[in-house]
Amino acid sequence: MNAQTSFILKLVALAVIACVPLSGESFYIELVGKVLVMAIFAMSLDLLVGFTGLVSFGHAAYFGIAAYAVAILSPQYEAASLWYVLPASIGLAALAAFVIGLFVLRTKGIYFIMVTLAFAQMAYFIFHDTPLGGGSDGTYLNNKPSSAIFGWEPFDLNNEIHMFYFILVTLIVVYLFLARVLQSPFGRVLVGIKSNEHRMQSLGYFTFRYKLGAFTLAGGLGGLAGFLYATLFGFVTPELLSWHESGNVLLMVILGGMGNLAGVIAGAFAFELMREVFADITKYWQLLMGGVIVAVVLFLPGGLAGIPGRIKRAMHGGESK
């Protein structure tokens, strides 16, 4: 398939999604909106997992930190300015990722997975145990941020259709942004690090800085998704930072095939669809879900689009340390 067909298919997919609000069914508008938020979240993780080779099992932390930032920074009885809370929440998530990155990027492989998990768990307890964010019950975002600039309000996030398109446009921007980043010298280095970090070091790259950059960027974009989530639902809870959420977003990445931005968006759709369908079929839907996950790993190595992974394994004789 050439680049043109791929481009056309993407446009068609985009057009279909863009038509969702025409249904007029607010449940589906919100559901697809949520899937798009998760797709942004999954793309941010894909920057780490699929392109840099860093399997973070604590990515929900940045999602949750930004979601809490929106709720905490918004005044109780009026709307905060979008142009203040949006950059602030992304910035806080990125800052958290930067600081945590300084620790976790000292480790590799299995260590990295466990340590990212442990730090996310620490962030979880901070929100769960302190009055900062309403404790275990979470907290409301009573008023969605306002887009007003000097009295002019280009769109209204309380309107579900505006909210939907705001998310969709953000998704497109993030997609294009990441695609561009991956073309940049920085992005090429990340891909090199995924392929063979040691070689990159012997070529003179200070890979730690690049990984820290990627980790911070991914944290910030994960935060963007968290911002959208909090704005969409108006409710944040410590569970947003739990390891189950980190696991779910990893699932989306692998379902779609890591290292493939469009695929990861599809992975988010596939994952949410699977949950919906299974939960409608049976009370024991987690059994089906678990079964599907195990089957995907066993029979579809590297996800559905795992070809690069296979080449890599072939070249490295199966060592993945």
Place this chain on the structure above:
Amino acid sequence: MDFASFLIQTLNSLQYGLLLFLVASGLTLVFGIMGIINLAHGSFYMIGAYLAFVLTSATGSLMLAIALGIPLALVFGAFLEWALFAHLYKRDHLEQVLLTYGLILIFEQLRSLLVGDDVHGVAIPAFLDASIQLTEVMSYPVYRLAISVVCIVLAVALYFVIQRTRLGMMIRAGNDDRSMVESLGININMVYRIVFALGVAMAALAGMLASPISSVFPNMGSQVLIISFVIVVIGGIGSVWGALVAALIVGFADTFGKVLVPELSGIVVYVVMAVVLLWRPEGILKKG
């Protein structure tokens, strides 16, 4: 804190740490030797506790339940290795994470189908159901002491197996260099199967031992899993002695954290982990 309380808290720390060691040591062996990250390890703890409940109900004795449960856990571990984990050695960590994550869902749901969602208790064996008077109001349950003793015995046995037996030689060699083991003509697949089954059995045993004092309840595995991860990170992957030291550190940090800095008790162990990462990113006792 007066001196008597301090001593008792020390005892509490030791007992908690030793029980954690039992879970974490299996995890660290599987990590270190097979290179596999296993999120389902906490589920083995849960399965052990439920085995203890089911078997104790059936046989009327926890001792008998443990005697039956250990072989069952070994067989179960060997089966899992054969059916699933053997396919994971050459895979990315990411896929290992996912498969074992899927397993957690399956195990929890099967538990719900088979045993239900209720909380259950397991009776302490009669001959251990006593307490030792420590202060005028406080006494210490003999069963907790017994758990500590069993854990110490197992730690010593593990030391013996790893240092003195042929299996242990293979384990140590496998920990250092897989290809070397293969070049020695050792059947590495068999070593893996044994190690994995042992890991499952130790986690299950920890669950069985803990069941009378922790009771048996849904999702009991996930708390243990994450704290075990922290222990493995602190101790160093593949190091059983690291796991022992780290488990004791976590036991002390958690126990004294609760008393001395109650507001922060949820994050104390993670702070300890962060400090260790700064000091020694590979854990305090890498390999051993």
Place this chain on the structure above:
Amino acid sequence: MSQTNNKEVLLQADKLTRRFGGLVANQDISVTLERGMIHVLLGPNGAGKSTCINMLSGDLPPSEGKIHFMGEDITRLTAAQRSQVGIGRSYQRTNIFPQFSVLENVRLAAQSRRQDPWRIFSKAMEAKWALEKARACIDEAGLGKRVDWVSGVLSHGEQRQLEVAMVLATDAQVLLLDEPLAGMGSEESASMVEVLKRLRQTRGILLVEHDMDAVFAVADMITVMVNGQLLECGPPAQIKASVAVQQAYLGTEESFHV
């Protein structure tokens, strides 16, 4: 060791020792590399040649000893830092980015000289200087006709050439090449020898090599290692004549031509 006067000393290792647990892999190894010179590390398998080159490149920290590059102490520098000062290396096992094109492999190497990770919006392929440099290095390594190939499908010899091109693209003054001729056919081997001779003119090359014919064809200086110890060091003629070397190494015919 100092019969080549008026030459600039690039790399100087003094009494490098490396222990792994109780095992001493290298003991008191001293090596000097000058510009315009090919210095060959020779020794049977397990002599500690790779350990030595790993210490020079920064992949392994030495247990004891000092390394100087152009007068600066670099003992504590990491591999990446050493690459930045001008020490490049290739690996015994081919170590490239197999899914990248030849050009991208070398371009990535060239890009390492100007690291500005914050530039995330420019396109890598639009940085002309890196592309031009990459092409030049590919030509210099004799791979000009393979520029756009996916590197994973190159022949083994070509991949070794690609590694050399990558090292060149990092502006290395010192090339540490671990068995660049290993696994090559005689034709490929001969062309690589030509490449090495050409490269020697402006740089210093430290070579680990088994191929005796090639060694004596290109070496200006040879260091012989046995069991982690330095046995003899001198020009090829001296090594050929050395009784100790013959006893310890040249006598064992089978390890001559690997």
Place this chain on the structure above:
Amino acid sequence: MDKQMKGVGRLVLGAAMMVVGLGAAQAQEKVKVGLMLPYTGTYAALGNAITNGFKQYVEENGGKLGGRVVEYAVVDDESNPAKATENARKLVSRDKVDVVVGTVHSGVALAMAKVARDSKTLMIVPNAGANDITGPLCSPYVFRSSFSAWQPSYAMGEALAKRGIKTVATVTWKYSFGEESVAGFKEAFEKGGGKVVKEMTLPFPNVEFQPFLTEIASVKPDAVFVFFAGAGAAKFVSDYAAAGLKSNIPLYGPGFLTDGNLDAMGGAGEGLLTTLHYADGLATDRDSVFRTKYAEAYKIQPDVYAVQGYDAAQMFDAGLKAAGGDPSKKEEVIKGMAAATIDSPRGAFTLSRAHNPVQDIYLREVKGSENVVVEVVSKSLEDPARGCKM
């Protein structure tokens, strides 16, 4: 590029399938009840009990509420607040239910309450005790058939103060329900002249209690008040007894300490006194009939959760009847529910202005596998509904 194709293909497919299935036709002359309860995870047993209780009342009325046939839409909330809003939306916007019944977990219930308020959908909380639900976050649309965390704990505070206990140490999980319980207890206890000498918390759902037992032994209060529930409560009670504290320092707590987990304690709970709005051995006709029928239908003994589910159905029934069976007349349904006196197995109760039950709180004693009533310690106790501007 093949992987690109796959990716895009799946993207289209996924989106398309999301849009399909939009127009689930709505049934007429029925009343649609959305049950959003935990059917998996830690609280699954509670979710099942509530569902059973609710359905039992509906069955007693020939499958009808307010004269209309009941149709259910069921969602497993997994006790996961992260999915709560979405799940509640599913019932409200997609299934267009007339009432949402849920749930156990307070965080999930708070998220649901927001959806109910925003979408002006009737909601009945059959368990979650967070004070805020009928406090600052109260709404005409939100009712509760259970209790507020404040109620049983406040009653216990009064009772202990009356019994002349002077000093108390408290232990709870560091989460809202626990902290609200301790606060309610402290309010009444200190008002009655007692003093809380030490407050201890541990992260939820940590169950390593030993350090706290040691601390209690060294502080030596007159009594200990704890909030724990389910498995954690069973473990705490067992540990407390095993540490020898039970015979020296009496242990009290809200009834969740000993509800549904007495078997798991293996006798360690014997004799414990707790407070709750329901108890075994009430020996009223209403309760006996309820219990007999429940045991027949579900082959297990009912518990407080089943009662709360049963009463949720009763409350909705009362509302519907007031509106002539038409759930679309929301104002009238709400008025009807708010004014109703619910003839509950726990004893009749009314609803406060914030829609929380005004009910008797029982002091209960653990005897065997039952929490047997001792006395009513607080008659018609009403949650103060602080912060509710309704």
